[in-house]
Amino acid sequence: MSANFHPLVYIIDYILGIIMWTLVGRVAMNIFQREDSQFFFMKAFVKFTNPLLKVFKPVTPKFIIQPLVPLYVAWFFFMIRFYLMPYLLGYSVMGMLSFPLESEISRQIYQFFNSIKF
Template sequence: MIFIHPLWVIVVDYVLGVVMWTLIGRAAMNLFLREDSEFFFMRFFVRATDPILRFFKPVTPAFLVDPLVPLYVAWFFFMIRFYLMPWLLGYSVMGMLSFPLESDIAQFLYGMFR
């Protein structure tokens, strides 16, 4: 995958992908635990995503319940990765599993279970 795209594309996509999946992880953990939980994974998700949620606060609708806010913000990162990145690279469509982060993970898993 690294030879298909320039290195900066891979790095930007990996950063955006990790942020997106961390926000999704926080929303998923919030189904089972409160945000002030002492569980170390929840503390990590809260500490890692609070600055991002504060940054997106001006564009976050007030009617959203708090547990859905990380999913709403993760949607922005998905849209950037799905629409803005291909447009900046000059592609019209990148296709399913075209995100470098998810493609590399899928290739690793396919290789493990062959």
């Protein structure tokens, strides 16, 4: 990692990032599958994200169509990761790919493709 954060910061960011990307994944999967589908991944997305959607129901506007509600909730997690966490840590907004989870994933992808000999 490029910054010297306490390991708890990374753990919190990884958890928030996984939640955020699971919500985004549910919206993407919902393009191809119904929410009541028997497909394993869709059932997993619905099972893990429904409790979050219930928690955020009071702040979710009624005009948002149901398939996009998880994306709206994911936006909250993005805002927490992009604005609140750096503010609480005493940093300004760090910019794209500054999230530890996404930075580590992009670093692994770069190393993978860099190791392939064409």
